[in-house]
Amino acid sequence: MPRLRSRFLLAFFLALGFVLLRVIYSMVFGTAAYGSDVLFEIPQLRLSGPFSHITLFGSVTISGIVSSINLALPFALVILVFALASSWVNPARLIGFAKKLRFGANLVSALAIALVQLPGFLEAAKRVSFAMRLRGEKRSRYVVPIFEIAIARANSIALRLFLESTPKSRALPKLADFLPVGASHKPVNVELKAGELLVLKGKTGTGKTGTLEALAGIIKEFRGREFLGEIPAPMQVGYLPQNPRDLLFGFVVSDELGKTENLPFGLSRKLDLPISTLSEGEAVQVWLAKILSQQHLVYLLDEPFASLDKTAQAELGTIIQVLLAAGKAVVIAEHQFSAIPAGYLELDLDSSSSKDAKSISGQIFEAIPESFEASEEIIFETKAITAAKTTLIQDVKLQLQPGTATAILGKNGAGKTSLLRAISKSQKPDQVSMIPEVVEDFFVCQSLREELERADQIAKVTQGFTQKTLESFIPECGPLLDLHPRDLSAGQKLALGCAMQLSHKPKLLLIDEPVKGFDSELRETAQEILHCVLETGTAIAFATHDREFANSLASTHFEIRDQMLCLVEVAK
């Protein structure tokens, strides 16, 4: 929330405005004849009809002005007093107040939650308007993704409120022949034991999240999904969903974590960061720190490593070992296994019926006409990259050669995303296409089919072009066409974002975290597609944590270290 000083200033200007308005009204709508110290005269105007008692203008006297200022002052004072009084109200106090109420508690907490979401929405509005600009979409469409963001956020907050309203888990949850209606995998049986680590494996979209939600008991009562088999009753567990940013309430990190020392991931130094500007990885760290402090019996973590950097991944590995040693049960759904502590049990959700993704290298770009002339290199140079008034990177110089890929590595919050955004802003829109970190910000339609058609229209390419590009990522996307774009899996969404931007035939494609949430197979496919993009002469620059993926694609690696962009030797 704005500081007391700026709130007081605002109230002061409001009060001043009120006094000035009164003075102007007294001139326009005729002062009563006060005194003889006439300042200037405006000819009087008498109205007729129903307004016949009204006289406009007339002489303006000093005593008249003084008297209207005097009469306005009490109101100006009321404005100031109320502004000061209202600065006492803040979300934490409101929540505390709500807890004491017998009636009306829900409304007071709703008000508190509405308040803490405000900066997030202002941030989301900026993000979406940036994404719409990247996509070349019309201004009025901005509102659509913002509402989608609001709904997604409401769902996350509801999930948190729901979990917090259930009793804390006392027993370890168990699944017996669990199978969501319509799922393609085999029934799942899980029996957790204290001190055991279970890893759920399976391709994108095979039901790993559904299984975690079943273990937390929320698939039926909260999601309203039908299923077969037995699941535990809802109970409070340490649950990390895929996008924990939406679960966080508060203006700054310390609103969630308190002013404590000894937080994991070096968060003790980040307590004053605004929650609305946290990167995805930082949001994961904050939520992990939050649930760890709550001392649960069971921890369910949905892709916890995906957006963490190497240091944080290692720290999370250690944390998990400590939890296991303390007799907790931990379940992880993950695509990357390197950072998971050894000695875990695994459950593979892939069923034999799932179709194998075909390798389709070189297929799609045959469709592109020879519009790609030999493009010249793109040079980006700047003194400093800043975000929220802090300098992240100094003296940046990047030369991006046509047909090469450049990887940008760095810790969470080092400025990878800010660097990509700065590059995209510095070039002409027809030169650069960027895919934002939150790819959903792109989506403005109600089905995948409409979204693909819209992308063709915006990029002015032949109808079906974008769909062909998408098919090269996801070979059989026919059944997906009627789905809502936001109901696609994380991997499918990124594939759609890539396809949409490739239709613009850019000289440089910027991608923020291209393979986050991709399983190894999809990662390979993405790699092949991006290789094809490179062959057409397009340059690619991408931010990633995944060194393996960076090695497989990029000939040049940069790492952001201590506010410097350093060229890194590529390990062969």
Added chain:
Amino acid sequence: MKRVFSWQNGILALSSLIALAAFSWPLFAPALPEAAELAAPVLAVALLPLLIVVIGLVLEGAISGPKQLAMLATLAGLAAGTRIATSGIGGFELVFVVVILGGRAFGVRYGLLLGILSIAASSLFFGGIGPWTSFQMISVGWVGALAGLGSARSSKTRRSEVFGLASYALIASYGFGLIMNLWFWPFAVGPQTSISYSPDASLIENLGSFFFYSLATSTLTWDTVRAISTAVVILAVGQPILAILRRAKI
């Protein structure tokens, strides 16, 4: 389906009527005995917060679980955010988009709460709060509630519904401007001008002054900007947004 004639709806209707009376105190205060006449504005300003408490307590049953609570809070946060983001250009035109579409998608009671909470949140955020805040809360609440009249929760969004809502947005914007001017006009111009509220004048003369004040200060300017921008945005994105809201299971 909830019954239309329930005790809750009775209390809501009664509170709204009393609130309407408080809004229009300048019109009938002169008819009251002298002591009551002086008390009328004070009473009106004091009454509104009480009515909001009553309405809030009655409506709390409408938010019966974490999903309803989270959706209400989030939409109110969104509306408040748009009020702050767009406040430079003529008041709260885009707040009305959120409140009208939210009320339409989730019903009368929800719309009333959404309007009340949106104004409360945005006013608290920047401290632009005062005796006028409760009047804004109730009148924006009415804007949301009336939008929800006669809407079926699961219906598909038709083009005609969006046209209807856009026309409603025009009327609601002007109506909101008029009713906010009605209670505040005596304070806004002060006691000395030729369009001042005068307890001794006839109802006709006071009405004339009020309409002139409204026309000159807000109807032709702020209210028109708000009316047109709200209607235009609803026409442009009303259909996808209603689809999004109706898709959300609460």
